[in-house]
Amino acid sequence: MATKKLTRSSENKVIGGICGGLGEYFDIDPVIFRLIFIVLLLCAGGGGLLYLIMLFVIPMDNKTTNNPSDDKRPNYNKAADSDTSFEEVKPEDTAK
Numbered sequence: 001m002a003t004k005k006l007t008r009s010s011e012n013k014v015i016g017g018i019c020g021g022l023g024e025y026f027d028i029d030p031v032i033f034r035l036i037f038i039v040l041l042l043c044a045g046g047g048g049l050l051y052l053i054m055l056f057v058i059p060m061d062n063k064t065t066n067n068p069s070d071d072k073r074p075n076y077n078k079a080a081d082s083d084t085s086f087e088e089v090k091p092e093d094t095a096k
Contacts, residue, residue, distance in 0.1 A: 006021060008059065019037065021058060
């Protein structure tokens with residue numbers, strides 16, 4: 001049986017990966033932990049301090065996200081790098 005370790009998430013993070021790491025560790029949606037930290041921050045003010053402490057104490061996971069193929073954002077440079085040329089369409093060609 002593999003043991004779970006509490007780490008900051010590099011894949012599911014908004015600020016530092018604390019809530020994402022807690023969500024992965026406890027198998028709960030990280031939004032729940034984000035809401036808890038917001039409520040603690042607004043009510044007692046300790047949510048921000050607790051988050052900062054956890055940010056420095058909990059290590060980052062070993063998953064690498066520097067692979068460009070893992071990036072979920074569209075790659076707009078791909079079209080600029082391609083060697084595709086387009087033919088000019090003349091108005092008389094479209095009238096047919």
